[in-house]
Every structure is written in C-alpha cells, then in structure tokens.
Amino acid sequence: MGPGTWFAALLCLSLAAVLIFLGLPVAAIFLDTSPTELIASLGQPEARDALMLSLRTTAASLALIVLVGTPAAYLLATRSFRGKAVVVTLVELPLVLPPAVAGIALLASVGPTGLLGSLTGDSLALQTAGVVVALTFVASPFYIRQAQAAFAALDRSWLDAARTLGASEAGAFVRVAVPAALPGLAAGTALALGRALGEFGATLIFAGSFQGVTQTVPLAIYARFATDFDAALALAAVLVLISAALLLAVKLVGRSSTLAGA
Amino acid sequence: MLELSAQTGLGGLELDIELAVPAGRCLALAGPSGAGKTSALRVAAGLLRPERGHAACGGRVWLDTVAGVDLAPEERRCGYVFQDYALFGHLSTWRNVAFALDGPRAERRRRALALLERFGLAGRAGAPPRELSGGERQRVALARALARRPAALLLDEPLSALDARTRAAASRELGAVLAEAEVPALLVTHDFAEAALLGDEVGVIDAGRVVQRGSASELAAAPASAFVADFTGAAVLTGTAGEPENGLTPVALDGGGEVATTDAGRGPVAVTVFPWEVELAPAGSHPAGSARNRLAAEVLSVTAVGNRVRVGLATPQPFAAELTEPAARELGLAPGRRVEAVFKATATRLVRL
C-alpha cells in the first residue's frame, strides 16, 4: 500500500466519521418513533400551532432579512468607506453571541424597560412580533455575510458594462448583480433559514413561550421533552423534514439561476 | 464629433489628454500598459471622474467639471466594448445583446437576432456566453455595444483576449464594423500594429499623455521621440502569399513589389519587418547576398531620433528604415532621393489575414 492510497483512505475515513457523527442523531429521531406516532402527534393542537407559528415567523424574518440585507450586503461589497471594518464586525456580532445573550440584549434594547422601551412598549416582548425580531437578529448575519461574499466575487466590469448599456445603479443591481450572485444569495438564505427555524434561546428569553403566540417548534419540543418524550421526538422529526425540504428548495433555486430565459 | 479632455493625478493615475474624433473615424490610442489608455476610455464613458475634464459628443455635453456637469454612464450613449467583453453570464447571447433595448420582448428579440445575424451568430442566440469561443464572445460584445445605436464607440483592447489565429479575422471584421459605423470611435491598445490596422489615426500615449498623433505611417516614419520610435516598431505590408519555393514564400505586395519571407503562409497576408533591420543602398546598386528582399523606394522624410535616423520611404505602401547617423550621412539621404530598401527574408514575419 503506497503513500498515495493511504492518504486517500484517511480522507474517506474522515468523511465517514463526519457522516456518522452528524447522521446518527438525526437518524435516531426517525428510528425512535413510528410514522403513526408522528402523524398522531401532529394532530394535536399544540403541535400544529407550533408548526404554523414557526413557519409564519421564519417566513416573516427571512423576508425582512433578504429585503433589507441584500442592499446592505451590496453596499458592503462594492464600496469602501472609513470604519468599514467596524461595521462588518458589528453585522457579524450575532454570530458569536450565545442565543441567551442575544435574548438578553434584545430585552435590554427593545424590551419594555429597555433603551427604546418607551417606543416599543409591549409590542414586542411576549408577542409574535418579538419572535420575528429574535429570529431576524440571530439569523441575519448568516445571510449578509454570504450575500456580501457573493456580491464581492462579481466581476466589476459587468456592473460597468450594465451602466454603459443604459442601466442606472439600481438597474445594474437588479438586472445584473442580483441574478449573477444568486447562487451565493441562495446559500445565504438557506443558512439563515436553518438558523431561524431552529432558534431557541433568544426567543425563549425575549418573547417567552406561549402556545400559538410565541411557542415555536423548538420551544414546543423543549416543553414536551419533560412530559411526553415521544411527542417531542415526533415534533423533532417534523422539524427535520421541513428544514430539509426548505434547504433543498433554496439550493435548487440557486442552482437553476445560471441561465435565465434562453 | 467626440471631444474629450481630462486632467487628473489621483492615486497614481496620471492623465492629461485632449483629443477630438470626428464622426465615422476611429482614433486608436496606443501605448504600453499603465499608460492611461483605459482611464481615458473610462472618463469618456463616465466610469471615472477626472479632477478637471470636459467631454462632449454630437454637441451634447457629457462632462464639464467647471460647470458641474457630470452625466451618469447610463445617460451618455456610449457603446463600450470591455477588454474581457464583460458578457453577462446569467443571460443568453440574445438577451445580452438586447440588454440595452426597450420595448416588448418580441421586438427586442427581433432586433437582437438581426444584429447577431449580421455578425454571423444567429445560431448561437440561445447559448450562454460560457459556451461561446473567444472570437464569438468578442463579436457578441460588439453587437451588444452597437444595439443601442450609440453616439460613440469605445473599445478597450478589443483584440488582445483573442489567440493569434482568431485575431486576424476579428481584426478585419472589426475594421469593417468601424468603417460602417457613422459614429466616432475611440480604441485603445498596447499593440501598435493593431492600432495601425484599425485606426484612421493613431495617438501614442505614454504616462497619461498623448506624445504624438498622426497616421500610422507618419508615426513610424517620423517619430517625435525615441519612445515613439521604439513603440511604433514594425512596418506592416499587406499582400498575397504564393506557393513556397526553396523554403521561401513569395508575397506579392498590394500596390506592387514582391518580398520573400521564410515564414509559411498562403493567401492574404501581412508582412512585418522592423525598421532597424532594413538597410538602405543607393538606387541601382546590386549588392551581393542571397535571400535578400529589395524594394525600390523614394525617401519621404529623414528624422533624427536621438542618435538614430528614421527614414520614411515611399514604397507603394508606407515603409520605414532606421540607420545610424553616420550611415545616413554617408548615403547623403534627403527627401526625393531614390534608394533601395534591403532586408533579409529571415527578418520578416508573416501574419495571416
């Protein structure tokens, strides 16, 4: 066995180890519960409420993140200005904040007694809107970083060409930059989506846990884990399936963006 | 008429130019890398703002730093061909060409296809740019720039990204397009021969300044400085190559005369030779030596460049020789004198057209 094949074997072994480590817990979720239990637990109103809430709040926060984050990422990618490094660090900060810290930070800023408490009052903490705020806070860096990288990787002459062909700056952004960067934007959306769907700590601390209002699927799983482990398992299985489906959908959008309208 | 003047010294980007190109004519700015050629184009297009400058086309003012006018690129009607073509990878060929067009989709597609047809690319209309060859992409870039019926054409090294074989054919086609277009064209290149072939006039640019402007043969024959002399390099003679004999290819020059070259080629060709490889002999002398080309010529100009002498010759096509001062004195060169230009077959290069 020569040195080359030894190295190849090591590579395969490493990947196998990763797959087992990541795959086993996920597989266990499905193996430990039966399809009938799964469907039965979905029939319960708490489960349905949690699912609908998770989907609604994740959709709302993703919409916010993409709408506001895309132009912001474009600015960061295409312009340099004084203090840019600080701005970028600020944008990336939620990435390294533990979710609990994020929750506390939100309370301290937009909670009823926080810095902007007189403005926000009761409208966020313990409300569904508060869940959206928490999800947006923790998930936006995932999108903005990817989007920024995707825009920065664009061939700048494409944007110049668009301008000489009659497109305004906004026109170049919409007609050239965004479509050309779409695979990267899709990847960022997938990451942000996963983060938002699975968000727990910040939501619990900032928005609380109440069925139908703030109890998203992760919170519902935690609430049932103590009393009804199987129900928690079933809900976890559903979350995994939905997350996988959404991730796949986003990836497909990114893949198919290479040619628009032949 | 395209008028452009720009002075800027920002961030190492030195530029101090003033030029005007009449409609239907092409001015080729030729110079080494970093000379500021692309900057001049970008100023014209509105992609770069000089400290001081003025640009106008067809009577419409595009830029006037004194008056505070600075039209955005999309408001100036320039057709810009980028060095790497900058074709949009996420759009098909016809959508690239139609990018600048307004109107309903069917109409835009029709006009794009018509343009692609003219460039022989109708069959590639639906393909994405990455599936096209270099030459095809260059033509698409041209078509895209022309689609908008621009007021001026700006071309950045339009042939440099092509391989040698494609370059010749593309050069001919580009020349035809430039001749057809009734708008002023500004072209930049680092290759003087390319500038000579494509431009009605050539401006040699160095360190942000145009150091000499004139026809290609004027520049080659009477360079204003050693830099221009070096840069203008080889003379280019067009002709038709025939059947090779004894390892030599005979080329019948357009306008008369014949040269032999050791390079291989058939059909329409261009023969290039460097002036410093051309010797001059008095007319009628037949110096011994095999494999030497001989062209009868009349001296047009004698220009001292440093310690060399550039002699412009009126062969049927413009030609130049370069001699040392003593040699020139010895021959008693003066305009009107008849001489023979002698150069080896091995000193020639053949370029297929």
Next chain:
Amino acid sequence: MRPIAAAAAIVLALAGCGEDDEKSAERPVLTVSAAASLTGAFEALKRDYTAAELRFSFAGSDELAAQIRKGVTPDVFAAANTKLPEALAKEGLVEEPMVFASNDLVLAVPADGAKVSSLDDLGRPGVKLAIGSESVPVGEYTRELLSGLGPERAKAILANVRSEEPDVTGVVGKVSQGAADAGFVYRSDADAASGRLRAISLPARLDPRVAYGAAVVKGARRRKAARTFIRSLLDGQGERALRRAGVGPPP
C-alpha cells in the same frame, strides 16, 4: 504516520484519566442535577463544600427527571417537589428520596412602577402574567394555588397568562425585565433578584406546600459522597447555604 499515532494515543490516554477516580482523588467529584430555584444556594455552596467537588446542572425539575429517565445518571437529583423524586423511585431509578427544604410561592412584581399590587389585580384585563409550564414544579404549584381561588377567578387569571416558562428563572427574568407585569416565583428567587422584584405574599390558606425532595440516583458512581451531600442539606454546610439563600427548612 507513527508520530501522529503516538500523539493520538497520548491524547486519548490523557482524556481517559480524569479526577473521576474514586480511589486516587482526594475529593470526589459529585454531579448534582438541581432545580433552577436552587441555583443561588448551590452556587454559593460550591465554594464552601469540603467533602466533594460539586458540579451542578440547573434546569426545571421536570427536565432533569426526563433526562434521568433517558439514562442520564447524575449522582444526586434535587427537585423542587417531592412528586418527581417519588415517581422516579417507583420506577427504580433513584433511591428513597428525602425532603430537605421548603419554600414559599409568592407573587412577584417589578419593584418600581408595578401595575399589580395584589392577587385581585391579576384578573383585570390587560395584565400580563408569566407562570411556569404545566410540568415544572413552580408551574404546578401555581396552578394548585389558582384552583384554590375558585373556577371563575382562576379562569380570569389564566386568561392573562402570556408565557409559560420552562423553569422559574424564566419567570423571574420576564418580570424583572418588565416584559410581564407579574409572575409566580419562589420567595428565595424574589429575594435574590437584586432588588428588581417585590414579593407579594399569598394568603396562608392558598399557599401551596412547597417541599423539595432529593435522592441518590441509582447507578451513581459515588453513592457514599452523594448520601453525605444530601445529609449535609439537612444539617451541615448544605443546610447553611440553603438558609442563607432564603430557602426554608423542611416542612
């Protein structure tokens, strides 16, 4: 290849050695799963307890019980009720539990600018209440209390619930941050909240009996040290730490 293998072997060997060796260590390491409301008392105890090095895991008692049911084995299980340790004992997962402390359920409101000043205010529309979830002890005690108020009042108050927290620290957080107008917590939690909370005592007849139970987990590695710990909660360093934190003696 060999240097890497040697390095790997050394790393694994070092990882295997812990201070988890009963025979060699001077102080055994004791893992304790404890109710969230014991956080203050037990964190202080960590410094003072000499017989063992204490490692705590704080969460709602129901979460901790669920973990034990799933095979997690701390050395000691200390819950905010006796129901959970007794259930686990019946399932054969822990030894016989002992009651070691008591506490009072109180109504906590923000120290400044509280909208609620008594139980009666809780039923008013527009009041936001935070309570424990159904399965966590503080949530059970709360519901026990509310059922003692009679169905109408209980319904009105429950209608004002805006969050069901998985443990009592969540309730404390919501009220002290002003997110909720009031919440039901233990007196020791209200006292420990650095003056942010004011505790409103409940009428004696409604006050649920809060009793803390602790048990040695079967399969624990250091049962002797575990029993010593539980005994100290009744009389010793543990007991003193509980009193200092405002947790009462066994009822």
